[in-house]
Amino acid sequence: MDREEQSAALLAPSPEFLATVPVFPLIPAIKKDIVKTIDSALSWDQLTASDINFSIVRPIVLKYAKLTNMAVVYACLVNRAYFLEESENDLAYAGVMLSRATLCEILAMKLLSHFASNHITLVAVLTTSWSPLAGASPEVVEQVKQLLGSNANVNDAQSALEVAISTQAKHFIASPVSQKVVTDIYTGRIVFSTATTRSMLADNYKPRAITIYDCRDAPFLDHYRLRVPKYGAMLEFLNFACLLFTFVLCLSNKNPQQLNFWETVFIVFAAAFALEEYTASNEHGWIIYIANMWNVFDSSFVVIFLCYIVMRIKGLSSGDLATSEMAFDVLSCGACILFPRLAFFAISNNVVVLSLRVMIAEFLFFMAIACCCFSGLLFTLWTLGQGTWSIRGIAWLMVEIWFGNSYLSFQQAESFHPVLGPILMTTFAALSNTLLLTILISILSNTVARIDANATQEHLFQFAISTIEGVQADALFSYQPPFNLVAFAILKPASYLVTPRTLHSMNVLLIKITTLPILVVIGAYERYFADGQSLxxxxxxxxxxxxxxxxxxxxxxxxxxxxxxxxxxxxxxxxxDVDLGPGADLFNESDDEDFPQLRSVASHDTMTSAAAGVRRRPSRTSLPARSPQRNERSPHESPRLRPLSALDLGVSSAEVSSGGRSPLARFFAHVDPPPPPPPSGHVEASVRRMETMLDDLRELPVHRLKDEMRELQERQARIEQLLLTLTRGMRSSDTSTNRRN
Structure with a gap:
């Protein structure tokens, strides 16, 4: 850890200071500015265009950046959540609300960059759990309680990263500034702890401020390193492999009459796995938990295990072997989840894997719509074949026809009705095998193409979710299955009886006893084999x-x-890295003065440097003659805006390397303080330079200055007319597109 990082760690905001940051005043203020600014539906590309950026986004960013409030990013994301909710409730203005939500995400991204100069402060902005009512008056808090009800929790705090995940702010999460913090949290370079009120086993005795981790200052057996997401992912893979191993041995040695050794071991590991998943969902909430597509697989296996254990207990208690056999049959379905889940650890960054969750969701949605549509056909066939076919038989026949077994539609058609049966079954076979399956393939192909276009953004979004899930405040996450069951059985009852200090001591001792080999491996790796270590x-x-x-x-x-x-x-x-000598320069300093420079905006420094460059030139370049018809426009001339040149703006650019500036630019140019008196040998050159400046001042008549001001006013009017025309064109194109849709 160098001195710069040590000084940054000393300047880390304390938990007491973070608790005093006002959050609530920012939320209605940002909402007011967003509503006042955006009143039409705009896309992401339109909101990030240069004209919108400089006219709308930049003034709002500068306004709130002056407050230096660390909760401003969180407040922007809270407003994004509000506008997204409003877009679902008010469909008439859904486009406007989505545009406002997008603008909130853009503001959060730009305001976050203002804290990037101090890495510790940047981490605090993103990871601090802010309370939305912090800084609100007692009257406001009372009104919120009345709106939510007496049993509502008004102190439910969340961090900016958690709100970004819950609102699907993928651009914000994928930004380099956010990913820098997420990567440091994942690797364990940044250490912090958050107090939680939703943990299964909370140990908040020693809250830790945000610091940069240094293994030389930390103890060798540091139990806090078990909460580093990087090590947690490795341990999760090993635990999942053990679960799969016991699962295979349980089904290979099943005994419906009684429990055997391998079934008991599997039940213990599966129960520990279920407790870990429930703790994770309870820690950050179900929305953030289910946003990770791997948790969908894990929760599905937990449901299968619970069905198995209920049926197994019922079968053993009643002596019903058929129920026990059915329990093992249900458990065997878990192999469809466990085997792919273990394989996905190695290919988690693949595009197909990233799009798998969206594809499954769209497939289920499409199948649900198809089932609703063909339910009418099912009732019709049941009515026609009443007495011959049952509803279950007709449904299974339709499923077979749906998945390609078309000859059954022609073979069994007349059994329903000699005339209507063939017509109905032929129509169903044509729709299912030709039309609907083609539509389904097209939908899934478009999904893969859409995810492929944003594969990096989707990967970074999933990476942020897994990282935030890895930083768990619950004490049970420091234990590896099945020791989390032991810790829960011992420490949960003790939390109601002992003091927080005693509970913390018991927790640390139990962690070091159960995970001693893992702590030794982590300590040796970070001190000798990690990046930057001496060995x-x-x-x-x-x-x-x-x-x-x-x-x-x-x-x-x-x-x-x-x-x-x-x-x-x-x-x-x-x-x-070579230190060049004084004679290595190929050019003189005077040659660099006339070198063209590329400027992005006509700022004050640009005007100053341009004016200074003119003063340094010993000779004067006369202004080109101005045509008298320049300000006049033919009625047949195109109304396009004439591009502004560097001569018009008075700014040096890469396109114009030499030439004089307009009198108006020279008149408003910034004048630097006079240089120190030259040596005696350069007195004549100084006199000639003063004569040149006087000649420039004589070339500023009043009528030419008026012409310049009139020309600028006309340009401004043409720019406003062009922007108005473009806005009307975009609105008309959007209206026609919506009508066609």
Whole structure:
């Protein structure tokens, strides 16, 4: 840990300071500005365009950036959640509400960048659990309680990252600033703890401020490292592999009459797995928990296990072997979830895997609509074939026809009705096998294409979800299954009897006893084998020394170069680290003064540098002659706006390397303080420079200045007319598109 990081850690905001930050005043203020600004439906590309950015977004960002309130990002995301809810309730203005929600996300992204200079403050902005009523008056709090009811929890705090996940703010989460914080949390470089009120087993005795982790200052057996998401993902893979191993042994040695050893072991591991999943859903809420598509698989297996255990207990208690056999049959269906779940650990970043959840959701939605549509046909066939076919038989026949067994529709058609039966079954076979399956394939293909276009954003979104889930405040997450069952059985009753200090001591002791080998491995890795540690660096230096000592013929072997890497990058890096002498410059300083510079905006510094460049030039360039018809426009001329040049703005650019500026630009140019008196040898040059400046001042008549001001007013009017025309065109195109849709 260098001195810069140590100083940053000392400046970390304390929990007491974060508790005093006013949050509530920001929420209605941001809502008021958003509602006043956006009154039409705009897309993401339109809201991020340069004109909207400089005219709408930038003033709002600067307004709230001046407050230096660390909860402003959270307040923007809370407003996004409000507008998304309003878009679902008020369908007439759904487009406007979605545009306002999108603007809230853009404001959150831009306001977050104002805290990026201090990494500790940036982490606090995103990870602090803010209460939305912090800073509100007692009257407001009482009104909120009356609206929500007496049993509502008004102190339900959430962090900005959690609100971003729940509102699907994928652009915000995928931004580089947010991902920097998420990556540091995932690797354990940033250490923080949050107090929680929804934990199964809360241990809030020692809340820790946000710090940068240094293994040299931490104890060797640091039980807090078990909550690092990077290590938690590895331990989760091992626990899942153990669960799958016991699952296979349980079904391979099943005994419907009584419990055996492997079934007992599986029940213990599965119960520990179910407790871990329930704790995770209870920690962050069901919305954030289910946003991770892997949790859908995990919760599905928990449901299968619960069905199995209920049926198994019923079968053993009543001696019904058929119920016990059925319990094992239900449990065997869990293999459809466990085996793919373990494989997905290795290919979690694949595009198909990322789009799997959306594809399943759209498939189920489409199948539900199809079932509702064909329920009428099912009733018709049951009415026609009453006495011959049952509803179950007709439904199974339709399922077979739906999935491609079309010859049954022609074989069994006349059994319903000699005339209507073939017509109905042929129509159903044509619709199911030709039309609807083609539509389903098209929907799934478009889903994959859409996810593929935003694969990186979707991956970063899922990565943020898994990272936030990994930072668990619940004490049970420090225990590995099945020891979390033991900890829950011991510490949960003790939490009602002992003091928080005693509970914390018991918790730490039990964690170190049950996870001692894991803590030893983590401590040794972070001190000797992690990035930046002495053993790894010395091994790397030794390997480079051995490689550099090899003959050139061996070092240039393709296989060895592919394993070690090319030395060209090292050569290029060394070139830029060389300290150049004073005689290495190819050009004089006077040559750099006339070098064109690319400017993004005509700022005050730009005008200053341009004016200074004019003063430094010893000779004066005359202004080109202005045509008298320049301000006049032919009635047949195109109404397009004439582009502004660097001469019009008085700004040096890469397109105009030389030439004089307009009198108006020279008149309003910033004048720097006079330079120090030159030496005696340059007195004549100074006199000539003063004469040149006086000549420039003489070329500023009043009528030319009036022409310049009139021309600027006309340009402004044309710009306003062009923007009005473009806005009307976009509205008319959107209206026609909506009508066609």
């Amino acid at each position: 790894r660096e010395s091994s790397r230096d030794a390997a480079h020394t051995i490689f550099n000592s090899l003959p050139r013929q061996i070092k240039n072997m393709p296989l060895l170069e592919a394993l070690v890497g090319s030395t060209s990058s090292n050569l290029y890096e060394a070139i830029f």
